[in-house]
Amino acid sequence: MNKIALIIQREYITRVKNKTFLLITLLAPILYGLLIMIPILTAKYSNSKKTVAVVDESGKFKNFNSEDKDLVFYNHNESLPQAEKNFKSDDNDFYVLHIPRDFDIYNPKGIELLSEKNAGVFFKGTIDTILEHQVTAIRMEAMHIPKAKIDSLHTDIDVNVRKFTKNGTEETSSGATTAVAYAGGFLIYMFIFLYGAMVMRGVQEEKQSRVVEIVISSVKPFQLMMGKIIGIAMVGLTQFLIWVVLTFIFTSISGQAIGSHAHQAMPANTGQGQEALHTAMSALGTLNIALIVGMFLFYFMGGYLLYSSLFAAVSSAVDSQTEVSQFMLPISLPIIVSIASISTVIQNPDGPFAFWMSMIPFTSPIVMMARIPFGVAPWQLILSVLVLIGSFILSVWLAGKIYRTGILMYGKKITWKELGKWLFYN
C-alpha cells in the first residue's frame, strides 16, 4: 500500500475508533435535537402564566386585555398596597402595573411595573407595547377619531419573492435563504476550527512523544503532514455525514413526538404545525440544494486544507501546546473576521464588501457559503474557487517546508523571522 495511504488509514482509524469521537459524534445530534426540543417543550408545558394587577390611579385607561393566554390582567382598580397584598400569595408570576394619578397621555411618564423579581426584557417589551396601544387609543379618542377607522387603515403585506430563471421566474424564500446562508457559513467556521485544531494537536503529539523522527525516516515529512491532514479531513467528513443522518432521524422523531403531543393537547393546532413544516420544506426546496451541498464540501475542504496546513506548520515549530497560541491568533484572525462579517454579507450579498471577502482565500470559505444561497454570478464562484485552490496548494507547499524543519527542532524559541528562514532550507 502507498505510504501516504497507510498514514491516512492510521490517522483515520485511530480517531474514528476513539471512544471520545464516538461519544461526541453520537451525542452531538442528540444535544442538537434537545436544543430544539427543550425550548418548545418547556414553552408548551411549563407554568409560565403571568398575572398583572392594574392599579390605574389616573382613571384614564380602559380595561387591559391580552391575546396571550399566559398573560392575564386584573382590572380591579384597587389601591397599590391592596393589590400587592392580594397577589403576593399567588403561585404565578405576579406584577403590579402602577399608573400614577397625575399621568399625562401627552407626556407618558411615571408608569411602574412592580414585582418581587426582575421582569425580563421581553416581558417588559410586551407591557410597553400594550401601554403604547392604550395611550394611542386614548389620544385618538381625544381627537374624536373612531377606532374602527384607524383599524381599517392597518394592513399586513407579505411580498412574494420570486427570482428570474431560465424558465421564467420561480418562488424563493428570503427566510430560508438567510437561514441556509448563516448555517453554511457557521458550519464551515466550526469545521475549520474543530478539525484544524485536531491537526494541530496531532502534530504536537508526534513531536512531543518524539515518534516523528522514526516516522520521517520512513516517509518524507511532507507525506506525513499530508497524510495527517487528509486522514483528519476524512474523519471530519465521516462525522459530518453521521451528524446529518442522525440529526435528520432525531429531528423527524422529535418532530413527530411534538406533533403527537400537540395533537393530544391542542387538536386545533395540528393542522397549523403540519402547514408550517410544509412551508419550511417547500421554502428549502426553492434553493439550489445540490449547488449548496457541493460548494459546502468544496469550501470545507479548501478552507480546511488552507488553514490546517498552516496550523500544522505552526504546531511543528513549537515545543508545547501553550506556545502554539502566539502563532495561532494571527492565523485564525481571518476566520473570526469572516464569521463576524457574515451578517453584513447577508444584508448585502452582492455588495463590494461581500464580493472581496468571498474572493480572499482566507475569508472566502465562510463568506462565499453565506452568499451562495442568494445566488452568485458563475464567474465570481469560479474565480473564488480557483483562488482558493491556488492558495491552498501554496499554503500546503509552504507549510511542508516549515514543517520538515520545525518537526525536528526542539528547545528553540521560534519567531516569525525564523519560520521565514526555514522556507529556504534544503
Added chain:
Amino acid sequence: MSDNIIEARNISKSYANKEALKNINLSVPRGSVYGLLGPNGAGKTTFIRILTQIIGPDSGEILLNGKPMQQSDIEHIGYMPEERGLYKKMKVGEQVEYFSRLKGMSKEESYAAIKYWFNVFDIKEWWGKKMEELSKGMQQKVQFIVTVIHKPSLIILDEPFSGFDPLNAELVRDQILKLRDEGATIILSTHRMESVEALCDHISLINNSQKVIEGKVTDIQHQFKENLYEINLGAAPDKIPDLKLWGYQINSTNRQNDGTVTLRFMTEKNSPSNDILQHFMPIGQVYSFKEVLPSINDVFIKLVKGESK
C-alpha cells in the same frame, strides 16, 4: 558490489548560523559495527539524518552499495534516533505493524516478522496493550523491534544505550552482534566510549563538524599507543633495579600479597618485545607480559583536547 555499504563524499551541511558538517568523507565497511563517535554537538546526528534522508546535505553525496542513494533505499535502513518515542495510544502489535509497513513490508511479511521478534523478546502477551501501559524498559524493547523488524541491511542506532536499563542494554548489545553476524551493517553513534570497544570494529571520530580520524579500532589503538607495557614478575627482589638504565620509565609499581609485582612502564622507542623481556628475565619469573594499548576513550580525549587547543 563495493566493500563499503556506505560511502559519504564531501558532505557539508549548514544551518542558519552554524556549520554542522564540513566536508565529511566516511566509508562504512559492509558487515561491520561502525562507531560514529564525537562529543555532543559535533555533527553526528546531522550526519545520521542525512544518511536516513530526513534532511539533505548542502553539498556532497552518499553512496549506498556504490550507488547514489535513492528515496527507496530508506526501506533497507533501520533507524533508532536518540530522541525516541512511539505512539502512546496505539496498541503494540498495531504499532509495530504500522512501522514495518511504512518500511515497505506486506501485511503477511509484517505479521510473520512481528511473531518472530515477539518470540525473541518473549513479549507475545503485549500485542493488544497500549504503549502507554508499558513500562519504560518494555517500551525500549518495542522500540528496538520497530528498528529492525524489516530486516534492514543497514541499522543506524543513535545513542542506542541512553535511557536503556542495564538488562535491556545487554539485550540490545547481544542483538546488535547477532544482526551483524547475520550480515547487517550497524552504525552506532555515541559519545559513550565504554560501549565502543566492546562492539565496534571500525570507528570514526567527528569533532567540531569535521572528521578527525577513521579506521579499524585496533589500528587506531596502535596508532596512538605510547609504548606502554605491563609485566607481572614472581619471586622478584624487594628492590627493583633502576629501569632508566635501559631507557624505561616506570609509571606504576604494584606489589601483591602473593609476592608478585606488577610494573607499568614506558619505553623511549618502539623496542621489540623480546628485547624488553630479556631485560626482566634475570630479575624474576615472568608470569605475564603485554603491551598496553590506549582505550578508545583515551584516544577520544586526546584528539578532542588536541583539537580544542
